Amino acid sequence: MSLLELKNVYKIYGELHALDDVSLKVEKGEWVSIMGPSGSGKSTMMNIIGCMDKPTKGEVLLDGVDISKESSKNLTTIRRDKIGLIFQQFHLVNYLTAVENVMLAQYYHSIPDEKEALEALERVGLADRARHLPSQLSGGEQQRVCVARALINYPEIILADEPTGNLDEANEEIVVDLFHKLHDDGTTLIVVTHDPEVAEVAQRTLVLRSGKFSKEIVNENFTGKIRFGDNNPI
């Protein structure tokens, strides 16, 4: 069974078919990029996968559960337990320190544990910046806090929406490296982006156009430890 499966999903706003009969399967441990120009339905797709929106039609199976019929309260629970979100605009709570922002996710999920949160920050290379406020951090650092926050609850899927959209090249590289690391640890990654460079490093890239997948590119030179179709993390 796939970790995530979209079956003939539609999202219709009036006349506009933001998603038009989309189907997708993502296996556990996979690293998938979704690419496409603006208005292609990327964000809609990301919202649906991230349990922040429901499709008009079709099924979305996460871990075998159809989330398209769940109430918004249950969606919140599912999102909390299974999904880690990374945003283009980082969205850190600006009056909480880096470590507190990470702990916030723990807090809503289960029990905050500062030590664990610090370890997560260490993993993204920010151990020494843990006590800083978002305003004292660079964009790249903020995004890394965001990554640490996303992975703190060991989600089934990390869903990143334009994670490098606001970053310079150096920071972009750091974040991509982080994704590699996460992938090596067995995390399922779905990265929504319009930046081919970021998309290409994934195991496969799906290109979305006008609400439909127009193309699938499999990365032959993928350098990660886990290959496409290999379901066993180390």
Place this chain on the structure above:
Amino acid sequence: MIKKRRMFFRMIFASLMRRRSRMIVALLSIAIGATILSGLVSIYYDVPRQMGAEFRNYGANMILTGRDGSFTNTNIAAAKGVIPSNELVGAAPYRYENVRIREKPVVAAGTDPAGVKATSPYWLINDGEWFEKSGELLVGANIADAFRLKAGDKIEVSYTPESQQAAAADNQVVEDNFREFTISGILKTGGSEEDYVYMPMSDLEELTGISDKIDLTELSVSATSDKLKDYASEIDSVVPAVNASLVKRVTASEATVLTKLQALVLLVTVVVLALTMICVATTMTAVVAERRKEIGLRKAIGASDGSIIKEFMGESMLLGLFGGIIGSVLGYVFAQQVSIHVFSSSISFRPLLVPITIIVSILVTGVSSLMPIRSATDIDPALVLKGE
């Protein structure tokens, strides 16, 4: 769970401390609301007492007279005992005797200078000073005019004792009692008091040779007219020698005016409080509404509506608590200042007002933040995060 609670407070404190300027704005408005609440309410409760005290300026509101002519100091003491000492503003005994100044008859009143000062605060000394010591005479303005007297003059006052009055009637030589007085001041009231001369009771007793005789006593009591009636009937029954009656002009008018003044302060308090509370509520609404994005983010990373409401309400209510505490202190200070400046007396501290102020400010902030928090949690997190 302990860790969870600790995180809860850590977040609230972080929000309060690190968003300092915004929080100060909110706190300030809550505090001023609470100040107005506690200040106005304590003024409202104190006004009847304070204003009542001001109305004592109208002078005596109860008169004691002897049932059979004159009465004694013991009777007064007994009658005064009926009225609680904190309500008794002053008591002045009066005894009137016919005396002569420069061979002309004049009515002299013996009294207690300090007592008169308390019961008749409106007496104006036009020239000179209040009479205090033995040998000092306060002269009514009309008498002073007639005799061309001024403060500082020395005059002789004579009295014909009862034993000699028969002789006086027969136009025989009488042996008058004499006593020299210094005029301490000229009395102006606009009333009949200007036709008398006033001297300390002891001087009159010495002059006449008769002591412990009082014609009437004026009492100034700070109490409502119902209570005054009770006191009067109690005095009548406790001290049979004395007849207590109320000065209707003072008591009835005081009741009318004081009721209106209280109603005025009450209504003003209600209007100001209502408007202020709405003002605080809108400010809180604005302060919370501003954080919709943050609420959206928290939802996106998995917060349930319940926990968001709990946190934001916790924060608002904590602000309400601090605002309430600051407000109770400032309100007390304000009421105290008002009391000192307006009534030149201090206000009594009402401990009950502190919890009430705090609870009300917590409730107002809580309720007014609940609405925007609710509406923010209803919104799709995706929409909020996209930046509208």
Place this chain on the structure above:
Amino acid sequence: MFGRMIRGTLFRQWKKMLMIAFTIALGASLASAMLSVMLDVGDKVNQELKTYGANIKVVPKQSSVVSGLYEVEDGSAGAYLKEDELGKIKTIFWTYNIVDYAPFVNVDAKLSDGSEVTVVGSWFDHFMELPTGEKLNAGMESMRSWWEITSGSWLNEQTSGSVSGQAMVGTELAEKQGLKVGDKFSLTGESSSAEYTVACIFDSGGEEDSQIFIQLDSAQALGGLDGKVDSIEVSALTTPDNELAERAAKEGPTSLTVAQYELWYCTAYASSICWQIQEVITDCVASPVRQVADSEGEILNKTELLMILITILSLIGAALGICNLVTASVMERSQEIGLMKAIGAYNGSVSLLLLTEIFITAIIGGVAGFFAGFGFAQIIGHSVFGSAITLRPMVIPLVAVLVVVVTLIGCIPAIRMLLRLRPTEVLHGR
């Protein structure tokens, strides 16, 4: 384009703007209600304090004590005031401040059983037409509000025509003589005697309880004092005394400089009203009844001061409320402001846009609030004093200035933030 942008904000963001307007309206209504009440409270309380009765007493120049002292016999010139001059009191400078007045004449008379009684002649609600054409009612009824009418009713000079044969009898005397309403009794005075009907029995709680009150002219006839009056009691609305009034009262108005005199004469101090009464009534001494006048001043001053302090507190409250909300709402729009700056708006033009928007909102809110506040003031006026609160023109500029200044202050932190704002920070969501 500027207008279009403003319209855009006002109409499209009407919810937020409505909220600001609402808060400003709240603050403005608080301010205007409190200011109106505060400015009118003096007059209102003054009116209420009239229940204490007359605050000015007019007596003949040669007072009874003096005539008594020098053994001048009654009836000599100057010991009485002239009845035909009474109307002149309503011709003085402060005539509108004179609420009521009544003449009194005391006559000693004997009842049929031979007992002596003091008969007081007065006006009850006398109707007069002045030479100036002015019509007025004057009388003692409103100046004896504390009298309790135990039976019968006040003499009414106007509706029952002549009431010369009717009398109001004090409760003590009525008890002693066994008189009831409707009973007839005869009075014998110095020059004539007449029969009276008891129209009313009253309880005054004072010496009047053993007196009889009848109409002025019948008392004059009884005592042979035609056209003569013992004293006049005047109830006037006065301004509490200040230093100037005290000096004028103490040293006489002649001690004042011309400017001071004018100020004193044209202020409704008890002493200046007295002075003006003395100018129109021959050979009289008008003096404030200190028990009433002085206490009135005290209470008026205290009430006004109390209201001023409460007003100041509520103004601070209103100001902070408005200030806070304006700041908060402008800050909230930092993103939009950043965007404007990013597409090339100067600080000045952005500030101007912001200020214009806020001020249009403030004007709407302020006007609405002003009327609401005036409404609140009316509620207070009607429920407390049973009369409307007069709109003082002064309130309008005061509220306007308050709203403008406070809104401006509220904008300052926002504008400062705006000037510091770097577009990139905002657009990239800080």
